[in-house]
Amino acid sequence: MVIKKQFKSIKVQEFEEPYRQALYDFKLSDRQQIYSSLPKDVLDDALTDKDRIANIVLNEKDQVVGFFVLHQFYQHEGYDTPEQVVYVRSLSINEAFQGNGYGTQIMMFIPQYVQTVFPDFNHLYLVVDAENKGAWNLYERAGFMHTATKEEGPIGKERLYYLDLDAKYVSSLSLVLNDEEYKYGINIIDLIKDGSKVGFIAVEQHDNRLNITSIEVDASERLSGIAQSALRQLPTFVRKNFEGINVITITLYGERNELKPLCLNSNFVAFEEGDDFVIFEKYINY
Template sequence: MVYQTQFEDLIVQEFEECYREAVEQFELSERQQIYSSLPKDVLDEALEDPHRVANIARNHEGEVVAFFVLHEYYQHEGYDTPNHVVYVRSLSVNEAFQGHGYGTKVMMYLPQYVQELFPDFNHLYLVVDAENEAAWNLYERSGFMHAATKEEGPIGKERLYYLDLDAKFVSSLRLKPNTQEDDHGIYIVDLLKDDEKVGFLALELHTSRINIAAIEVDEEMRQSGIAQSALRQIATYVRKHFKDVKVITITLYGAHNEFRAMCTHSNFVETSATEHYVMFEKYINY
């Protein structure tokens, strides 16, 4: 039985032969083919391998707009990752359907799809070429964390990204600038879940550094993973809105601050600690 599920206006499912023609007609620009294989070049190999699952995404009109392979137990050359993992491979959006947000939607809901398709796996990995900034920004926004960098991949420097499928992540969370003016160097970022405001971040700009001064989530939403999802997405947000910023910092006060583990799990590094506070930082231009 072919597994499929719907996310917003997309149906994501395992490949079926009735979609072969659409997949084989898939087109990518020459530059995109540097970063990702054409689906027709990897489809049969995936279908013949019991550890790979070929998948497609269809829009509300039934058109195949995206393709990707999920590869269990895969080991990418040059990285020491656990054996019991799933890798995302050959992910692409058909050139004819690019610019409609399909790639973003696939990535935002990919963790949920993988959990349903591979319930016994909790480690999800992917590798991206370092030059493909648009891709790794999207992966970070989707909750993936940079785990390692390899200087010499097939076409140059590449990055390994990792997502813990057991961690809470809110796929529909969006970070949006608050339009209210502030005269004190404080920038408010609204946290929107399903287009409803559920909290905010307060950011202090200091030339090439930005400090997260506050994280506030509506009381009824505090156990749903909103805060950690916001921390995972903040690097992408800052790159987009603050071009000169190179590092994000957070200072937590109190010995048992609830955000301490959350910062660590979001790739912030503890730089100093005292009895009264802990300081974290995260470099975002690497």
């Protein structure tokens, strides 16, 4: 039985033979082919390997707009990842359909799709070339966390991204800079879910640092993963909306502050601790 999942305006499914010609006609620019293989070049390898599944993405007109391979038990050279993993490989958007938001939709819903295809796996990884900033901004927006950098990949420096499939992630969450003026250099970033504000992050800029002073989520949404999803998206948002910021910090007070697990699960690192406080930081430019 072919697995098929409908997500908003796209359908993600396992490859079927009637779509082979569409993959042969799939176009990528010369530059994009530096970062990703054409589907026709990896399709048959995926179909003959029991650990790989070739997948296509269709729009509302049943046109093939995207392609990717899910590879279970894969171990990418140079990285020490668990055995029970799934890697997203050869992800690309057909050049004829780029600029329509399909890449964002695919990344937002890949976790749900992977859990359907591989229900017993909870580690999802992908590797991206470091100079391909558009791609890794998208992956971070989708909740993936940068966990390692390899200096010598096939075409140079590359980055490893990870998503814990057991963690709650809100694919419909977006961050929006509040345009009201606030005193003392405070900026408010609204957390928008399905068109409604469900919380905010308050930040202050100090030279090349952006300090989080408060994270607030509506009481009705506090168990849905809003705060963690927001912190995972924050680096990409900051790169786009704040100039000169290299690091995000947050200071937590109290011996058992409830936000410590939230920071750790969002890839912040504790770099200074005292009896009553801990300062977390996350570098966002590499």
